[in-house]
Amino acid sequence: MAADPPTVRTRVRRLPERGAYDRETIDAILDEALICHVGFVVDGQPYVIPTIHARLGDRLYLHGSTASRTLRTLATGAPVCVTATIVDGLVLARSVFHHSMNYRSAVVLGTARPVTDPEQKLRGLQAVSDHIVRGRWDEVRQPNRQELNQTALLCLELTEASAKIRTGPPKDDPEDLDSPVWAGVLPLHLTPLSPAPDEGVPPDTPVPPNVRHWRKAIGNERTLDGTD
Amino acid sequence: MAADPPTVRTRVRRLPERGAYDRETIDAILDEALICHVGFVVDGQPYVIPTIHARLGDRLYLHGSTASRTLRTLATGAPVCVTATIVDGLVLARSVFHHSMNYRSAVVLGTARPVTDPEQKLRGLQAVSDHIVRGRWDEVRQPNRQELNQTALLCLELTEASAKIRTGPPKDDPEDLDSPVWAGVLPLHLTPLSPAPDEGVPPDTPVPPNVRHWRKAIGNERTLDGTD
Numbered sequence: 090m091a092a093d094p095p096t097v098r099t100r101v102r103r104l105p106e107r108g109a110y111d112r113e114t115i116d117a118i119l120d121e122a123l124i125c126h127v128g129f130v131v132d133g134q135p136y137v138i139p140t141i142h143a144r145l146g147d148r149l150y151l152h153g154s155t156a157s158r159t160l161r162t163l164a165t166g167a168p169v170c171v172t173a174t175i176v177d178g179l180v181l182a183r184s185v186f187h188h189s190m191n192y193r194s195a196v197v198l199g200t201a202r203p204v205t206d207p208e209q210k211l212r213g214l215q216a217v218s219d220h221i222v223r224g225r226w227d228e229v230r231q232p233n234r235q236e237l238n239q240t241a242l243l244c245l246e247l248t249e250a251s252a253k254i255r256t257g258p259p260k261d262d263p264e265d266l267d268s269p270v271w272a273g274v275l276p277l278h279l280t281p282l283s284p285a286p287d288e289g290v291p292p293d294t295p296v297p298p299n300v301r302h303w304r305k306a307i308g309n310e311r312t313l314d315g316t317d
Numbered sequence: 318m319a320a321d322p323p324t325v326r327t328r329v330r331r332l333p334e335r336g337a338y339d340r341e342t343i344d345a346i347l348d349e350a351l352i353c354h355v356g357f358v359v360d361g362q363p364y365v366i367p368t369i370h371a372r373l374g375d376r377l378y379l380h381g382s383t384a385s386r387t388l389r390t391l392a393t394g395a396p397v398c399v400t401a402t403i404v405d406g407l408v409l410a411r412s413v414f415h416h417s418m419n420y421r422s423a424v425v426l427g428t429a430r431p432v433t434d435p436e437q438k439l440r441g442l443q444a445v446s447d448h449i450v451r452g453r454w455d456e457v458r459q460p461n462r463q464e465l466n467q468t469a470l471l472c473l474e475l476t477e478a479s480a481k482i483r484t485g486p487p488k489d490d491p492e493d494l495d496s497p498v499w500a501g502v503l504p505l506h507l508t509p510l511s512p513a514p515d516e517g518v519p520p521d522t523p524v525p526p527n528v529r530h531w532r533k534a535i536g537n538e539r540t541l542d543g544t545d
Contacts, residue, residue: 098362103385123505124418126354126400128365134326135356135363137400139422157331172354172365176507181528184458185446186468190352194367218413228498230412240414258515270456271522273514275531277351279404280508286501287486294499300409303503 099198099251109252118195118252119144122173123221123279127151129162129169142171143213143220149197149245150204150213160241163201171197171245178276182259183268189255191274197250201243213242224299327426327479337480346423346480347372350401351449351507355379357390357397370399371441371448377425377473378432378441388469391429399425399473406504410487411496417483419502425478429471441470452527 092111094100101108109115119125125142128135138159143150149171153160163169173195180189204210211232218226232240259272281303284296320339322328329336337343347353353370356363366387371378377399381388391397401423408417432438439460446454460468487500509531512524 098359103382123404124402124420126356126365126367126402128354128356128363128398130358130361130363131326133358134396134426135358135398136426137354137356137365137398137424139354139400139402139420141418154331168362170356170363170365172367174352174354174367176351179449179531181450181453182457184460184464185442185454186458186460186464188446188449188453188457190369190449192352192367196365198362198364214413218416221407221416221418222409222503225409225416226413229410229416229500230414230493230496232412232414236412236414258513261515265458266517268458269519269522271512271514271524271528272457272518273512275450275512275528276510277507278510279505282504282506284499284501284503285486286499287489289494290500291497294497296499300499300503303407 094251095249099196099249101251101253107253107255109254112247114254115195115247115250115252116144118175118193119149119173120220122175122195125171125173127159127163127169127171129159129167131162141217141221142173143216144247145213145216147247149247150216151201151243151245152214152217153241155239155241157241160243163243164203164241166200166202169199169201169245176277177256178274180255180259180274181272183261183265183270183272187259187261189259191255191257193252193254195250195252197245197247199245199249201245204242204244210237210242213244214240222299222303228297322479323477327424327477329479329481335481335483337482340475342482343423343475343478343480344372346403346421347377347401348448350403350423353399353401355387355391355397355399357387357395359390369445369449370401371444372475373441373444375475377475378444379429379471379473380442380445381469383467383469385469388471391471392431392469394428394430397427397429397473404505405484406502408483408487408502409500411489411493411498411500415487415489417487419483419485421480421482423478423480425473425475427473427477429473432470432472438465438470441472442468450527450531456525
């Protein structure tokens with residue numbers, strides 16, 4: 090957590106000891122968070138819309154229908170904020186005031202641009218697919234030209250980003266430590282339940298390992314080759 | 318889902334069949350979602366910040382430190398967007414294009430105002446506490462005057478809100494239905510793991526039932542008396 094904030098507006102102001110600005114920390118949050126919330130402004134009104142994202146090297150990708158207002162607004166180069174948050178647990182203190190949450194969030198500011206290069210677009214869409222279920226892209230029918238035309242891919246450089254993290258037990262006031270109440274952390278985790286096969290899937294079709302053992306705690310390793 | 322959108326700007330444009338505008342649907346999402354993402358604008362730049370919320374009747378409450386930039390910006394009556402999203406599962410289709418997610422999201426637009434009436438502020442803060450762990454407020458030390466002075470509570474009327482929901486299996490193209498690949502839904506759920514007691518909690522202290530059996534799928538029943 091030694092890195093400095095890239096800009097004044099990404100500096101974590103409230104509880105600055107929770108701020109982090111190194112890319113390793115930021116990337117890990119973006120990679121693990123299943124979805125993000127995208128903020129943009131139309132006629133002075135902010136809108137916050139949940140969507141899927143993916144990171145590939147120094148870029149964050151967002152995708153959606155070419156008919157989507159969010160995507161169309163962002164494609165104009167409007168200022169955007171992308172925030173990804175992972176809730177890790179409830180922090181149950183001995184006083185109401187010191188209750189908190191353990192979490193990791195990453196905030197990315199900037200402007201997005203549409204990806205038009207066909208090869209980069211395919212790689213970006215594959216990153217989004219991998220972000221959800223690694224390897225699924227190679228197991229199912231890949232997009233045809235018509236589907237690609239209906240899908241917009243936007244790209245945001247990770248130049249202005251910050252992370253905020255809270256971990257650990259409650260921080261109670263000394264005078265509350267004698268309280269007889271239970272205090273501690275209730276860890277929370279986004280957990281898969283039993284996969285539900287679609288109608289028409291033959292009963293002997295095995296659930297693939299990337300679904301059977303699904304967990305969202307991994308990045309896009311293929312970014313490591315730096316070929317993005 | 319028969320209600321009409323309250324305003325043009327809350328109308329769900331993309332896939333309108335997923336839109337819902339009745340308060341019962343919207344309230345259920347706000348009540349179940351553990352956190353929300355708050356969007357506001359400073360110098361033309363949108364910011365999206367995760368925080369805890371609570372609904373009490375027709376109002377949404379947000380709280381935070383009086384030193385928080387988010388809270389201070391909102392308290393000026395700046396336009397705000399509060400979005401709460403629950404991820405219910407991954408929708409794994411037979412083609413990349415038809416992959417999706419099952420989710421429920423609620424979007425609330427408006428302006429927030431600070432709650433200054435001491436009794437309303439206490440009720441709002443208790444709602445926030447109940448939103449996280451029902452009944453915890455009565456089990457721990459309640460806020461003293463100094464703590465209340467350090468805590469801002471904002472209130473947003475639920476007059477301009479919409480929900481967007483996707484449920485059910487993948488919707489594949491007919492020509493993909495013969496694909497041998499497994500398709501279906503992987504349900505996801507925010508699940509509590511084992512509670513971790515804080516240092517200093519006597520080993521024989523029982524974990525209270527609201528923590529031991531914690532689940533975030535319930536609203537603020539005390540809103541039903543309409544006394545907010």
